[in-house]
Each structure stands twice: as C-alpha cells, then as structure tokens.
Amino acid sequence: MAGIGLESTAVGETVTRAPTPMEKFGNSAFRLACYLFAWLTVILVLYIVYTIARQAAPAIDKYGWGFVSGTKWDPNTRQFGVLPEIWGTLYSSLLAVTIGTLFGVAVAVFLSEHFLATLVFSLLKVFGLQFHFLWGKLPDQLEHLLRNLVELLAAIPSVVYGLWGIYFVIPFIRPLCHWLLIKLGWIPIFSTTLSGPGMLPAGIVLSIMILPTIAAISLNSLSAVPPKLRQAAYGLGATRWEAILAVILPTASKGIFGAVILAFGRALGETMALAMLIGNSNVISWSLFSPGNTLAALLANNFAEAGPSEIPVLMFAALILLAITLLVNVVGAFILESASAGREGAGQ
C-alpha cells in the first residue's frame, strides 16, 4: 500500500482525499448488514421461545409447578411430570462435564506446553536430525495433527456416537461395573447392575462429545497466558509443574471455566446419542449404572406420534429444558465474574 501511495505522490496527487460516494455507501451498507444479521439472530431466539411458550400455554395452565415435581408420565390418566427427566438431564450432563473437563484440560495443557513437540525434538536430537529440513518439522506437524484430531471429534455425528456407545462402550465397561457392584455396592452410586443402557455409558459418550469444545477453548486461553508470567514463575525457581498448576492454569481459569459452561450447555441439549444410551426409564436413582431419561430424549421419543393433546405437554418440557440451559449459562457467567475478579488481564 505504501508503494501505491508513493507512486501517487510522484505524479502529483495528494495521499489523502475524501471518501468517494461509493466508499461511503459501502461503509453504511456493511454496517447495516451487520446490524441486520445480528438483530435477526436475537429476534430468532426470542421467536423460538415465544412459539414454544405459546404452544405450551395450555399445559402450563393445567399442570403448573406440579409438572416439574411430578414423577409420572402416563398419557392414559393424563398425569405428566418431568422430575425424573430433569434429574437425568442434570446427572448425565454433570457426569459428562466432570469427565470431559479432566480430559479436555489435560489435552489443552499437553498441547499448549508443547510436551509432545519437546519429546519428539529430543528424540530427533539423539539422531542429530533436529534441524534437518524435513525431520525438523516433525514436532510441529505432530502437534498440529493431534490438535486436528481432537477437533475432529466434534465432526462425528451424534447417532454414530450412540451406536459406538451401544456396541463398544457398554460391553467394555460392563465387567468393571459388575466388579464395582460386588466390591463397593454399598455406595449408592454403584448400587445396581448395569444391564446395558444407563447413566455411566451415556455420561462417558457425552463427555467425549463435549471434549473438543473444552479442549479447543481451554487451549486458546492457555496459549494467551502472557509469556512473561511463565518466565517470572521459572525465574522464581518454580518447577514446571508448579508453574503450570500455580500460575498458568489459574491465569487461564476464566477461559477454561467459560469452556466448561459452554460444554455443559451442549451436554444438556444432546439428544440422539443419549436417547440411544440412557435407557429411557423414568426413574430417579443415584446409581451410575441405573437407566434414566433426559428431557431431550423424552422429546425425541415422544414427538413423532404425539397427538394434539400431548404436544402442549412436550412443549412445556422443551421450555423447561430451555430454562435449565439458560439458568446454567447465567449462573456460570455469575460464578465466572465473582471467581475471576481481580485476576483480569489474562485468559481472554
């Protein structure tokens, strides 16, 4: 651009000039388009909530809070309650977020601290190849590959996860669950047999589904930790682990926490894989091995053939799912604000 400017002055024109009408028009058109699309998104969300609420209105009038606290789902007697589904939704999502956070943050630390690259580099050094024009690129490329592989997990369709859960995860964990039941059956969370579908397989598969979300966002916030903090920690004599655990992770905690909240929201709404793996059983149980049900699975299973009388009830359930998701996000944002007060300047 500098070249163009110099050339223009050489022929006697000024560098500065007023914007042409076309440029002005372009600017305002672009601004208008941005406003339009941004507002359309907001309006769309509100419109979705409005249509669901309108269709749910008859059921809200009829069942009120009893719908949230009821445990029966019996279309014959027209008794409906979604407490088991709410329980199952929160239980499976919390389980998934717990497992997913452990693995996701571990992956993010592994990649952001270049553990793999360092390892490969020192391996190459043994052979004296570390600055070779082909082999020298290997550490970075491997890291890149690993990053892409983790992100690839997000591209696998939900139904494939469900099938994989049925044919791999359940048979794989069944012996372990059986052993836990025999040895530790007195603890409520191990108190039933895992027959097949249940909370644990659902939670495990769900945690894999949300892993890329947690890993990718955590990785971004870990990479954004200012290098001077790291250097200062080492300078004060911290070991690598001390630096990671006491300085780098806390600094990036805001971003990591944001990732967890986002993943939690995704876990709450996940439908297909859960409908296949959770057993669709309306029970409230502490046991990890008991079948359960979630709101999203309830909707998926019952919508296909819901009569005109059942649709308001299902819409009510959908509204509750929306409310839970919203609540989690709001509470998450609130905790985020209060927890990271005074730790600004990094992570975002």
Add this chain to the structure above:
Amino acid sequence: MTTTRIRLFALALLMVMLVAGCSRSEEKRQQAGKNAAKTTVPAMAPGPVLLSGAGATFPAPLYQQWFSLYMKSHPGVVVKYEAVGSGAGIERFMAKGVPDNKRVDFGASDAAMTDDEISGMESGVTMMPLTAGGVVLAYNIPGLQGRLRLSRKAYASIFLGKIQSWNDPVIKECNPGLNLPKLTIATVVRSDASGTTFAFTKHLAAISRQWRESYGAAKLIDWPGRAMRARGNEGGAGLVDQSAGAIGYMELGFAQRLGLDTAVLENKAGNYITPSPRSAKASMASAVLPQNLRLFIPDPDGPDSYPIVTLTWVLLYDRYNDPQKVQTLKDLFSWCLHTGQTYSQPLGYLPLPDNIVRSAVAALSRITP
C-alpha cells in the same frame, strides 16, 4: 487505504447480493413447486394406484413382504406401509387434526379400535383381521444354561416390578435345576402407543388382579420399576439384545430374527408352553369370532394353548371417494387373506383359521365407493 475500503465494499456488496439472491431463488423454487403441482395432479390419474397405510409394527415384516410381492405381480399398484405403531396408525386413520401428507387409505392395529373411536368416524370403519401372532417374552441372561420357564405369577410380578432379581425364589421355583444368576431384572417396554403392549397388558389384566386394578389394558402404560423404553417391536428386541438381564415382550418373529431366547410360559391349564406358531394356533382354535371381528383372546383355554396371542387388524373406511381405490383395496386384501396366508408361518405368524378368513372376506365386500 483505498484497497481496504474497496475490499470492505465488495464484501458488503457480496452480502447484499447473497441476501437478494437467496430470496429470489426461494421465489423461483416456490414458483416451480406450484407449476409442478399443477401439472402432476391430472397426470396421476391414469398412472399407478397409490395406497398408503400406517400402523402396527407387530405385523410389519409380513405386510412388507406381502406388499412387495403383490406390487411385483400387479405393476399398476403401489402400496406404501409405514410401521409407526398401532396408536399412531389409528390416529392417522381417524385423520382428526392430521396433516394431509400423513393421511392414509388404511390403518393397521393390533388393538383394533374401540367403540368410542369408531362412533366418531363419519365414513365408517371396517375392521378386518389379516394375521395373528404370539407375543413372546424374550430375555437376555448371559451364561444361562437351558431355557427359562416362567409361571404366571413370575412374569406378572416381574412386570409389576415386584421381582427385581433373576435369582428370586418365585423364578427359581419354576426353574428347578437352572442356575439363575444374581442379576437385576431390566424390563424392556414400548415407548410408543402399541398394539403389542395392548395385547400383553390385556393378558396381564386377565391373570393378575393387581395389574387389573392398577394399570389395566392399554396401548401406553406408565410402567412400574426401572422399565426401559424402546420404540417399536424392533426397538424392543434390539434393547433386550443389548442389555444383560433384560426381559421384554414382542412378536415372536422379531425375537427369532435377532436370535433371542424366549421364555416358556405357563398357560391357563397350568402347562408350560414353548412359543411357536403351532402353539399359538392352538390358542386361536378355541376362540369364537364376534360379529364386528374384534376378537381378543386375553387368556386362551386349552391344554396346549400358548397364553399370549393376538389378532392384528387392518382398518378400512366403509366408503371411499375413488372407485378405483376401492377395487384395488379389495383385490389387495383378498390376495392377502388367501395367497398371503402361506407366507405367514416362515416369518413367525399364524395363518388365520378358515372361519376367520370367511368373516374377513365378507367384511371386505362391504366397503363401497
């Protein structure tokens, strides 16, 4: 700086064009759709006759085979059957508040239709049994040597949620010599409104007082205990297959196709009967068909009768607008009732007894344009 501006402008222009383009192509598509609708409607008349039906999953494998065979030998006819469950089938047949693209020419149900449902129909209803089958209790107990036998008390209590473990004394009592594991029983039931559920619960209501008082017979039940729900007969069979310690009810053929073990059940006479088309046929033999063809056999008599059997019906309107459709329907179902019956046994269904076929044919002749 100018190039940045130009780029920005180009971007904005592109966006505007994109929006305009989208809306215009939308218009075009709608226009095209309208034109297509205009031209295809009159063109349909001399083409193939399309019959669409929806309903029970219980007889679906047999229906699919029948209809594909029939379409091969009758090129002018296209029959489409959607196995959506008896409840949805009846709802779509009744066509109240059902969108046009989900209307059907015939419904199918293992629960027939109730008098209330029939009285609300303007164009009348003709119910016609097409085939029958046994409802089996398929189970999945890993490592079990030998075949499970269940007394009436045992299987009623299992589905009432009163018996929770496979080594319960009640189950042990009817299985002497069988080494039953200490495994939680997982009952597998249907999540959709189902005629199979209706047949099974009608039987349970006939044999268990507690069931009759707290649940009764219905297409949808709020099952007690940790019942796991699956959609359709095939879904139930799949779930039993995947779950250790599971037991579920389904049509015989579905259990056979997945190679599931089926329990030997105690009948009214106190004998233990192995489920098979033959033992189910014995149950049918004892029954007398009522005038409206709505025959339920909740607890068949006879020493060799398998205890849980059901007929399955197609639902037709008494009057159709299209004479050609009536003729095709008559031809199709008359073929099913005669030639079709020979295909039922290999798939696990029963050929209908002659007296039922005669009444069904008589019912079929009553439908008019």
